[in-house]
Every structure is written in structure tokens, then in C-alpha cells.
Amino acid sequence: MVERNKSIRIGMIGYQFMGKAHSHAYRDLPFYFDNPLKPELKVIAGRNESAVKEAQEKFGWESYETDWLKVIERDDIDVIDIVTPNHTHAEIAIAAAEAGKHIITEKPLALTVDEAQKMLEAVKKNNVKHMICHNYRFVPAVQFAKKLIEEGKIGRVFHYRANYLQDFIIDPNFPLVWRLKKEVSGSGALGDIGAHSLDLARFLIGEFSEVTATMETFIKQRPIGEMTGGLSAKGDSSKMGEVTVDDAVAVIARFENGALGTFEATRFAGGNRNKNKFEINGKKGSIRWDMENMNNLEVYFADDAEGEQGFRLINCTEETHPYAGAYWPAGHIIGYEHTFIHLIDEFLRGIAGDYQPAPNFEDGVKNQILLEAIEKSAEERRWIKLD
The missing domain is CATH 3.30.360.10 (Dihydrodipicolinate Reductase; domain 2)
Structure with missing residues (x-):
């Protein structure tokens, strides 16, 4: 268990459609829900520097990176949020798990069953919490x-x-x-x-x-x-x-x-x-x-x-x-945006209460x-x- 109102530091990889939706959820979560963890938007990453810098400023992140590995390597990041195209999910998630970061990723989990199973093995091996963003469950x-x-x-x-x-x-x-x-x-x-x-x-x-x-x-x-x-x-x-x-x-x-x-x-x-x-x-x-x-x-x-x-x-x-x-x-x-708030609320409660929230990587594999x-x-x- 963690102390209430403790900050949890988020690093997001990606910044477009789902980056906007997830960023909004982190920002509005404390307004509506008494979650034991308070999201702190530390860094957002993307390859296009001018575009990711614009997203950083608009969405309210403290900083930006153009190399996702630098986000994972940072000691001041607790959660990696993956909102990139599907073919990048496995590499980023496995690296994040090996670095001991909790992970939330967009769907589908991976390109293949083999990739998805490797992602599941990585989060279990490193005992990190994980979630896949099937937000419609949370309507x-x-x-x-x-x-x-x-x-x-x-x-x-x-x-x-x-x-x-x-x-x-x-x-x-x-x-x-x-x-x-x-x-x-x-x-x-x-x-x-x-x-x-x-x-x-x-x-x-x-x-x-x-x-x-x-x-x-x-x-x-x-x-x-x-x-x-x-x-x-x-x-x-x-x-x-x-x-x-x-x-x-x-x-x-x-x-x-x-x-x-x-x-x-x-x-x-x-x-x-x-x-x-x-x-x-x-x-x-x-x-x-x-x-x-809805x-x-x-x-x-x-x-x-x-x-x-x-x-x-x-x-x-x-x-x-x-x-x-x-x-x-x-x-x-x-509206639509609130489904992400509910999902993020469950994710952070899982981290705070040391239980595995759902839907998670097991659901992603299935x-x-x-x-x-x-x-x-x-x-x-x-x-x-x-x-």
C-alpha cells in the first residue's frame, strides 16, 4: 500500500489521438475521483520534435524527449504509458518492464500472439502492474x-x-x-x-x-x-x-x-x-x-x-x-473522454493497492x-x- 496523495510520475510514449485522450484523463482524474495516487505528468516522447514539443505544452507535460529509451531510463518515472502505433508496443513495453516501470498500453497489445506473450512474460517476471486500454469497458x-x-x-x-x-x-x-x-x-x-x-x-x-x-x-x-x-x-x-x-x-x-x-x-x-x-x-x-x-x-x-x-x-x-x-x-x-478517466483511475488504484487491475496484458494475449x-x-x- 502507498500513502494517500502520493505523486505517481508518468512518462508517455506517443502524443497524437490517444496521447491527447490519456493526457486529459491524468489531468482530470483528481478533479473527479479521490484516487490515492496523484498523476504527475513528467515527460512525453515522440520522434517529431516540433510536434511533440507542441503536445507537451498543450497537454500540460513538464518536458519532452525525442528518444523513448531516455524516458524509460529516467529514475523519476514510475509509469510508462504507450500510445504509439501497434508495431512498437512490444519493444517499448518489454524495455519498460525490465526497468521496473508499471505499464499501460493502447490496444491491440501487439502484432502477434508471440509478441503479446513475451510482453506478458516480461511484466510478470518484473512484478510490475500492467493494463491494456480497452476503455469501452469503463462506460x-x-x-x-x-x-x-x-x-x-x-x-x-x-x-x-x-x-x-x-x-x-x-x-x-x-x-x-x-x-x-x-x-x-x-x-x-x-x-x-x-x-x-x-x-x-x-x-x-x-x-x-x-x-x-x-x-x-x-x-x-x-x-x-x-x-x-x-x-x-x-x-x-x-x-x-x-x-x-x-x-x-x-x-x-x-x-x-x-x-x-x-x-x-x-x-x-x-x-x-x-x-x-x-x-x-x-x-x-x-x-x-x-x-x-453512451x-x-x-x-x-x-x-x-x-x-x-x-x-x-x-x-x-x-x-x-x-x-x-x-x-x-x-x-x-x-462523454467519451471520461471512459479514459475511469480506466486510469482503476490502473492507479491497482498500483496503490498492490493488485493487478483489468483489462491487462493477460486480456491482451487472449x-x-x-x-x-x-x-x-x-x-x-x-x-x-x-x-
């Missing part, structure tokens, strides 16, 4: 759905169906950024957004037993380019390159508890900016959730009176709902096994059993 409505399921309110689960729909790369002139290169990202829609749907399913109803899938790349070549922040990018239309990841994936799954699952992830669903949703059907009821209306949970209970049955809408902002009591009066909604099984199924056109 109050999702946490409340978990509570209802655990209490048996919907009974035995028959179906889990999930869609994660985006549309930001439909334009064939959208550049060939790192998210569209297998050697950097590992996979496309599958690992970028489908990984979140798979993790939510594991969190809510349990482990997978087998999967079958199909994948498609609709646009094979794009102008060479780079991300410019958020999901925006710029490119050079005179230079073209090959897209080496999937644009869309569809999965049918069986769970160990006997439930069936269907999953769709695509970045070609016009009109859907971030449509992350699921529906769970059980013997005694059903649950629906949609990230674009504060609301739809529930149906079969034992309602005849003539009164149907989905009801719960706005999960009452003090009885998870996390809601830390914010505003009922009906005063919170998700990586799922991702590889889905890719293998799509390639070989058959069911794949999960070990």
Missing part, C-alpha cells in the same frame, strides 16, 4: 450491463451480437497511413475497432470457444500519406501504395457458455462515425447499448406484465450507476489469440477452435 452503461448480467437479470445468454461501424476511409483518396499497413498495425478494421467488440464480449459474457470469419479489402491501393491527428490524414496523390490490411470483417462465434455470437467491424459503413454497439439476448431479458448514445442502456425483462413488455431506456447517470456519482446530477451526461484465429479462419475458410 457507466456497460458496467451496469455487466452488473445486470452477473445478477442473473437476463438469465442464460443465448446471443451476443456486435457491430463496430466507421466510415472514415471510404474515400479512395484517403491516404495509405500506418493503420492500413499490416507491418505497422497488424490488421485493419479487425484489430483497430473489432478488437474492442471482442473484448467487450469477453468482459460481459465470457470466453470464446471457436470462430469462423470472412474479411475484405475494398480499396487495394491508396496515396502515400500520414495521420495528422484524430482520424484525419494527408497524402501525396502522385505516389501510391498497397493496402495490406482488411477494410471489413464479419465473424460468427461460439462461446464456452454455449452462446452464439456475431460480430461485424468495418470502416466502410457510410454515415456511421463511431457506431460501436451490442445486443445481448437471454432467457429472461435482453440488453442493448450504442456508444453514440449514457443510455436499453433493457427488456420477460417477466414484465403482459401488454407492458418491451425495451425500456435507462439513462445511466443516477448515483446508483457505476461512476455516475463522481460527476453531475442525474441526466447530466458524460484478444490477440482471437484476432489471429479470425484471420486464420478467413484465410482458410473454416472454423478455428480457440486454445
Whole structure:
């Protein structure tokens, strides 16, 4: 255990979309939650000096580095937060673990199962706390759905169906950024957004037993380019390159508890900016959730009176709902950024209380096994059993 209000010193590797989200979470955490540790934003790192210097000043970090190894080598850093492209996660995390730093990293955990397992071995060997940033677990409505399921309110689960729909790369002139290169990202829609749907399913109803899938790349070549922040990018239309990841994936799954699952992830669903949703059907009821209306949970209970049955809408902002009591009066909604605050709160409580928070690198390995099984199924056109 640690003394209350003790500072914990953060070093962040990366500074763009997720760097902004994580930085905001560290800064706002003490405002809303009485966490025993107070984040101290010591250093942020990135290769582009002018860009990382701008991020350092804007996000409120004390200093910046252009070499991530220098951050890990510093004695005044307790936590390494990894928000870099996927192909760098393993090298940075293993080095951080060997240096005795606690680690939080963006998803997916790595490019391959082998890399992910080596990361897990490193954090266990060096007895450091670790977490993977599946932030959608920390939506109050999702946490409340978990509570209802655990209490048996919907009974035995028959179906889990999930869609994660985006549309930001439909334009064939959208550049060939790192998210569209297998050697950097590992996979496309599958690992970028489908990984979140798979993790939510594991969190809510349990482990997978087998999967079958199909994948498609609709646009094979794009102008060479780079991300410019958020999901925006710029490119050079005179230079073209090959897209080496999937644009869309569809999965049918069986769970160990006997439930069936269907999953769709695509970045070609016009009109859907971030449509992350699921529906769970059980013997005694059903649950629906949609990230674009993240504060609301739809529930149906079969034992309602005849003539009164149907989905009801719960706005999960009452003090009885998870996390809601830390914010505003009922009906005063919170947003996407608060999911990261909740995740960081759990991470730091794990460090302070000397317990391993979740989701962690073990979850990351299990998700990586799922991702590889889905890719293998799509390639070989058959069911794949999960070990």
C-alpha cells in the first residue's frame, strides 16, 4: 500500500489521438475521483520534435524527449504509458518492464500472439502492474450491463451480437497511413475497432470457444500519406501504395457458455462515425447499448406484465450507476473522454493497492489469440477452435 496523495510520475510514449485522450484523463482524474495516487505528468516522447514539443505544452507535460529509451531510463518515472502505433508496443513495453516501470498500453497489445506473450512474460517476471486500454469497458452503461448480467437479470445468454461501424476511409483518396499497413498495425478494421467488440464480449459474457470469419479489402491501393491527428490524414496523390490490411470483417462465434455470437467491424459503413454497439439476448431479458448514445442502456425483462413488455431506456447517470456519482446530477451526461478517466483511475488504484487491475496484458494475449484465429479462419475458410 502507498500513502494517500502520493505523486505517481508518468512518462508517455506517443502524443497524437490517444496521447491527447490519456493526457486529459491524468489531468482530470483528481478533479473527479479521490484516487490515492496523484498523476504527475513528467515527460512525453515522440520522434517529431516540433510536434511533440507542441503536445507537451498543450497537454500540460513538464518536458519532452525525442528518444523513448531516455524516458524509460529516467529514475523519476514510475509509469510508462504507450500510445504509439501497434508495431512498437512490444519493444517499448518489454524495455519498460525490465526497468521496473508499471505499464499501460493502447490496444491491440501487439502484432502477434508471440509478441503479446513475451510482453506478458516480461511484466510478470518484473512484478510490475500492467493494463491494456480497452476503455469501452469503463462506460457507466456497460458496467451496469455487466452488473445486470452477473445478477442473473437476463438469465442464460443465448446471443451476443456486435457491430463496430466507421466510415472514415471510404474515400479512395484517403491516404495509405500506418493503420492500413499490416507491418505497422497488424490488421485493419479487425484489430483497430473489432478488437474492442471482442473484448467487450469477453468482459460481459465470457470466453470464446471457436470462430469462423470472412474479411475484405475494398480499396487495394491508396496515396502515400500520414495521420495528422484524430482520424484525419494527408497524402501525396502522385505516389501510391498497397493496402495490406482488411477494410471489413464479419465473424460468427461460439462461446464456452454455449452462446452464439456475431460480430461485424468495418470502416466502410457510410454515415456511421463511431457506431460501436451490442445486443445481448437471454432467457429472461435482453440488453442493448450504442456508444453514440453512451449514457443510455436499453433493457427488456420477460417477466414484465403482459401488454407492458418491451425495451425500456435507462439513462445511466443516477448515483446508483457505476461512476455516475463522481460527476453531475442525474441526466447530466458524460462523454467519451471520461471512459479514459475511469480506466486510469482503476490502473492507479491497482498500483496503490498492490493488485493487478483489468483489462491487462493477460486480456491482451487472449484478444490477440482471437484476432489471429479470425484471420486464420478467413484465410482458410473454416472454423478455428480457440486454445
